[in-house]
Amino acid sequence: AQSVTQLGSHVSVSEGALVLLRCNYSSSVPPYLFWYVQYPNQGLQLLLKYTSAATLVKGINGFEAEFKKSETSFHLTKPSAHMSDAAEYFCAVSEEGGATNKLIFGTGTLLAVQP
């Protein structure tokens, strides 16, 4: 069975500092991986996705993620945090097999940005 694990339920950074949110995956086949962001009282918005085309994936709002097969990781980064980045971030993997494209989500990381 596929799964993702997000290390750190809460991350706090200063405005302008590097953002690093960690995600490790478990999959017996090449995975399709996603990062979503959720602002308070909102749905989920796709930041970026990995579909095996390139290991470094660039997304919206200056975020990017690197797929590392040897480390089974797909960490999310942003060089300089902005106050508007404060939100909850979810890593997800698309389930392999079956008749759906359902997403399996991690437990989320709440990002706080300090002024």
Add this chain to the structure above:
Amino acid sequence: DAGVTQSPTHLIKTRGQHVTLRCSPISGHKSVSWYQQVLGQGPQFIFQYYEKEERGRGNFPDRFSARQFPNYSSELNVNALLLGDSALYLCASSKSLSRGNTEAFFGQGTRLTVV
């Protein structure tokens, strides 16, 4: 273009009651998925419908049911509500069932509180 719309946005129900949540997908999208997000957790897959047929079901009791209409809108029904059903219910639409080449777009969710 309108995004995924869900109604109602908030709902308070009493234990044992029944609830119906509604979702309208993005125009041209034929697939609707439902997820339950309990406070502090990542979304959990409940159902996926494509072309009005159920294509997948998550690990939820039979009290949960859904259907998709000819216009691709969908309803999620929950019978005999329990306190533990209190959650944010998210609807996602996608063009197809492709795992990596189609993006899932989420609505803002329906916040269900069971008292």
